[in-house]
Amino acid sequence: MSADNSADLSVTVGEGVALLEMCRPPANHFDELLIGRLVDAAVGLDDDPGCRVIVLASRGKHFCAGADFGGGDFARDQVAAAERLYRRAAELFEVRTPMIAAVQGTAVGGGLGLACVADFRVAEASTRFVANFARLGFHQGFGLSVTLPELVGRQAATDMLLTGRRIGGEEAVRIGLADRLAEPGRVREAAGELAARVAASAPLAVRSIRATLRGDLPARVRRALDHELAEQKILWATRDSAEGIEASLQRRTPEFLGE
Numbered sequence: 385m386s387a388d389n390s391a392d393l394s395v396t397v398g399e400g401v402a403l404l405e406m407c408r409p410p411a412n413h414f415d416e417l418l419i420g421r422l423v424d425a426a427v428g429l430d431d432d433p434g435c436r437v438i439v440l441a442s443r444g445k446h447f448c449a450g451a452d453f454g455g456g457d458f459a460r461d462q463v464a465a466a467e468r469l470y471r472r473a474a475e476l477f478e479v480r481t482p483m484i485a486a487v488q489g490t491a492v493g494g495g496l497g498l499a500c501v502a503d504f505r506v507a508e509a510s511t512r513f514v515a516n517f518a519r520l521g522f523h524q525g526f527g528l529s530v531t532l533p534e535l536v537g538r539q540a541a542t543d544m545l546l547t548g549r550r551i552g553g554e555e556a557v558r559i560g561l562a563d564r565l566a567e568p569g570r571v572r573e574a575a576g577e578l579a580a581r582v583a584a585s586a587p588l589a590v591r592s593i594r595a596t597l598r599g600d601l602p603a604r605v606r607r608a609l610d611h612e613l614a615e616q617k618i619l620w621a622t623r624d625s626a627e628g629i630e631a632s633l634q635r636r637t638p639e640f641l642g643e
Contacts, residue, residue, distance in 0.1 A: 391407070393405070393422065398439065401580065402439070403437060405442060406442040407421075409442070412444060413451060415465070423472050426476065427479060437481065437579040437583045438482070439504055440499075442571055446489030448491035463617050466613055476498075477601060480591055482503050485498075485499045485575070486506050486571045488507075490513075492514040492516055492643065493515070493517060494525060496515055496528065499513070500527070500528060501527075504563040506575040507557070508550070509552060511552065511585075512553075515548060518548050519548035519638065521619060521627060522620055522622075525613070525616060526609075527605040530605050531542065532545070537559075561608030564578060
């Protein structure tokens, strides 16, 4: 077993499975730095003969709450931060190694987008998947315009995106957003069990099959990211977006005016 650790990302490889663990609890907000480290680690694992499957996990209460609009780069300049972030995020879809996301707590906004990068998502009944963009007053991002409809269908994706409602683990499995429902507190273990089953298959065949099924997904996601960012640029300049983000930070119901 080998390990490589930074302050906010832990990488451990053993028995054909690599564990990439985000270490920014409790919400595990990401930025360009963390996404870049995820990309670099995953791309490096593509060429590691000891790695056949990646498990993407996070430390603490929640899987990922997306970008932090209350601090850091996004608080200073949303557009510039998103441009840099999406440039790196697009590379995640080009990783050749199968990926499984172990989703505990919540996967919100961009955190949902990150979970949808993976080939499989493992959740528990208490897990919550939330596409809250419209409740923040702006367009979805992180490639969800492509990945979410492919997983759950256009109608279910429209429901999630327009209402911003929370999808629990059981419903997530029912609509295809999650692939396994773990026992309470055993999301990481269940993801590891699925990873071991994939790792037991012929690795060259696994990558070949996966590449065929994904087709031109990376190219479609790159085009979607360009469109998503263009829409976000427009909407981040509106009063509704300012109200939505402020209300979220203050944990109150937003009052949108259509301005």
